[in-house]
Amino acid sequence: MTETHVPETHVKDRWPPQPRGYFAIGAERISKSRNLGNLMRSAHGFGASFTFTVGSRYIDDESYADTSKSQLHLPHYNWPSLDDMALPGGCRLVGVELIEGAHDLPSFRHPLRAAYVLGPEKGSLSPELLAKCDHVVKIPTMFCINVAMAGAIVMYDRLRTLTRFADRPVGEGGPSADDLRRFADLRRKD
Ligand SMILES: C[S@@+](CC[C@H](N)C(=O)[O-])C[C@H]1O[C@@H](n2cnc3c(N)ncnc32)[C@H](O)[C@@H]1O
Numbered sequence: 001m002t003e004t005h006v007p008e009t010h011v012k013d014r015w016p017p018q019p020r021g022y023f024a025i026g027a028e029r030i031s032k033s034r035n036l037g038n039l040m041r042s043a044h045g046f047g048a049s050f051t052f053t054v055g056s057r058y059i060d061d062e063s064y065a066d067t068s069k070s071q072l073h074l075p076h077y078n079w080p081s082l083d084d085m086a087l088p089g090g091c092r093l094v095g096v097e098l099i100e101g102a103h104d105l106p107s108f109r110h111p112l113r114a115a116y117v118l119g120p121e122k123g124s125l126s127p128e129l130l131a132k133c134d135h136v137v138k139i140p141t142m143f144c145i146n147v148a149m150a151g152a153i154v155m156y157d158r159l160r161t162l163t164r165f166a167d168r169p170v171g172e173g174g175p176s177a178d179d180l181r182r183f184a185d186l187r188r189k190d
Helices: 008-012 033-046 127-132 147-162 177-189
Strands: 022-028 050-054 076-079 092-096 113-118 135-138
Touching: 022 033, 022 147, 033 050, 033 147, 092 127, 092 147, 113 147
Parallel strands: 022 050, 022 113, 050 076, 092 113, 092 135
Antiparallel strands: none
């Protein structure tokens, strides 16, 4: 199967399934363009409405890591500082950081309108940015993982928890064709 292959069953329904609302994702003071490109590519794949950076002056060309060319499909904002950050009204800012007091991601209810913000490769989200966050979540890992990887896990969790998928069978493997058909009917009624 090639990277761009979309199964026929997914063409009629929206793929990936999207919950109501929208989300954006970005990073503060990110410094490696391949990490930003990787994050933007995943954001595009998961159906983000826009991507952003805050205070990332040294980013040169993220395009070589973003082979999906997300900037052709969704807006990207480079906000020079926190004061320049302009989120749409009602959009909740969700910090993603491995810190004491953050909510465990598996126990977190995602806001329907959310902007997720990650920290720099060397360091953490600034206290100023954390103070602006409506929520902060942490991924249950022993230590910090790659920033783009952390972003992808958060986006997967959002999709997994806010949209419907066919139930997992009791035994190993995927759902049967019958179960999938029943589920497709249910989703159409959503
Ligand atoms: C590579 S980490 C930063 C390095 C880290 N502060 C350190 O020195 O150990 C980059 C960013 O990825 C995100 N991140 C990585 N692992 C995470 C986790 N387990 N939970 C939440 N965020 C995580 C955070 O946004 C973090 O600021």
